[in-house]
Structures are given as structure tokens and as C-alpha cells.
Amino acid sequence: MGLEKKAFGTTPDGRGVELFVLTNAHGIRASIMTFGGVMVSLETPDRKGKLTDILLGFDNAADYAKPSCPYFNSIIGRYGNRIAKGRFVLDGKTYTLATNNGPNHLHGGIKGFDKVHWRAEPAGGEGKAGVKLSYVSPDGEEGYPGKLSVAVTYALTDQDELVVEYEAQTDKPTVVNLTQHNYYNLAGPGAGDVLQHELHLNAEQYTPVNDELIPTGAAASVKGTVFDFRTPRAMGERIAQTPGKPNGYDHNFVLHKPAGATGPTLAARVVEPTSGRAMEVHTTEPGVQFYSGNFLDGTLRGKGGVVYGKHHGFCLETQHFPDSPNQPQFPSTVLRPGQKYATTTVHKFSVR
DSSP, X not given: OEEEEEEEEEOTTSOEEEEEEEEOTTOOEEEEESBTTOEEEEEEEOTTOOEEEOBOOOSSHHHHTSTTOOOTTOEEOSBOSEEGGGEEEETTEEEEOOOOBTTBEETTSTTOGGGSBOEEEEOOBTTEEEEEEEEEEOTTGGGOXXXXXXXXXXXXXXXXXXXXXXXXXXXXXXEOBOEEOOOBOTTXXXXXXXXXXXXXXXXXXXXXXXXXSOBOSOOEEOTTSTTOOSSOEETTSSGGGOOTTTTSOEEEEEEOOOTTOOSOEEEEEEEOTTTOEEEEEEESSSEEEEEOOTTOOSOEEOGGGOEEOTTSXXXXXXXXXXXXXXXXXXXXXXXXXXXXXXXXXXXXXXXX
């Protein structure tokens, strides 16, 4: 196990950025920087034992600070995904949020948690190397009520697991939905599109959306639709039949939870057939957003000068459902003083 800290350049405002490199007993490495809580790289072995970085992204901290960065590998908050019209009502009071996705609020607003500097400290233990990131979001930031104290811990274990634990507390009633936005390509970030990756989602329902990707409020069966990944299939097998402009997957799936489950349960499995790399995702969250990189359009040049085109990466964002503050039938995202927000997501890496 190992934990190394080093400088990682500066952001455009001149502030220095630190990089924490976690290494497990098998050589898997995860590098996390203090700006945005971004996981800059994640190196895992293929079936021949060759380590490769499986995350899209950039080679320097400054590029992650640019408005053009599509949330590459960052912590998302206060609210992951969309809130319709940038408004919600809580305890009879209407709150107006920053709108940064047409008329809607996305991923915490104009300056969400992906664009702030986090305080970092080592958080290892027996059989794991970790780093704990913390940030205090002031009352009213991006329109949200309450001072929110947040901690996110990344830990890499000798069982080849990447564990992400989220905690938050507030001094006023508010809404919270934290997630992490890794863009994966299990063949490597310069390997082209991810359409041959085989995906299994442990979900019998998804939440349909309108043209602005806001849930309609229903939970629909995936059976007989392009959203049915209950049996593993290539991500691109039916992607041409998906709606939207650009088309592709950008939908929340309702995870199947065994009765009485309290810890993380299976959300997804992904296998990349050429390299043999496999990833399982387990979470305590009720949903996962499967995003197939639809808005990557070839305008971004990333690590090593690689151009990122459509579907060159995928995301599995464990979460509560989009627009939950305006959808009372969805699991609640309300956090009140005296309560503790606590969720866990585990990524297990292997080869097939």
C-alpha cells in the first residue's frame, strides 16, 4: 500500500493544487487532486498484467478548471444531475438556483463542487490507502440553503476496490445529492469509443425524461426497450435507437435492492472484451445514471493529445434520482439539521 503527495500545478486563479497518489499491493494506482476532487488517473491491469489509465481527462490541473471541461472525474454537488427550471420548494419556501443547462440546474450550478478547492488529509488504514477531502459550502452558494459541511473519502484496498464514501451535514434544511463523475474507457482513454464494452445494469426500471432530460416523474419498465441491460450486452448494440439530440444514454436507472439491504448492493458490471478489464459497481444509492458520452464532440483534446469524440467514454454516476426535489414520489434528497448524509459506492476491478 502507498500514499504519495505532490504538487500538481496551479489553477487559473493562481492557487496551487496537490495530487494524492494511492497505490495498492497489486500496483493499481488512483491519483486524486484537491481541485474539484478530481480523479486525474486510475491505472488498472489488463489480462496480461499491463497497467493502463482507464480515465479520460487532462494532463494538467488548469484544463479541469476551464468551463469547457465536462465534469471529468470530479466530485459533483451540491446536487448531481438536473433540477428542473433551477427551482424547488422546501418547507413552503421557493429556492432559486443557478441555471447552467438551458433553463435547468445541472451538477450543482455554475461553480459546483467540481470547481472548488478541497482540503485534503491522508485517510488510510489496514489494507487500504486513502485520502479524505473536505469542503464547507456556505449558505446560499449557487442558491442552496444552509451551510453544508461535506467530506468525501477515496480509498484503494488490497482487494482491488476503489471505495468512495460521502458525508454531509447542514445547519438549515436543504437538498443534497452527491456523486462522482468518472469518465471510463476500460481499453484506455486513447482507444476510441466504448460501444463494444459489455454492460449489465441491475435495474428493472428507469426514469423516462423529456427533451431537456428532466424526468417525467414515472418509473418505466426496461423490458423490451433499448434500456434493458438486465442481461449483459454491448453498450452500442442498440444505441442508434435511443432518443435525443445527440442520441445515446443519459438516463437514471432504478436499482434493484434486495429486501432489507443496508450496505452497498450491485448496480452495474462492465467488461471490455479486448483488454479483459472488468469493473463492478456496488452502491447504497437508489439509482445510477448511465451516460454514454453523447456530448463529447471532438472539440476536447485530452491526455497525451488524444481527441475525445462521441461515446469515447462512459459514466456510471451513483445517485438519488434527477429532479427529486420537484418529484415527491422519488426518494427524498432532503437533509435537515441534526441528520447525517452518508452514502458509499464501491468499484471492484478484475479481469475476465
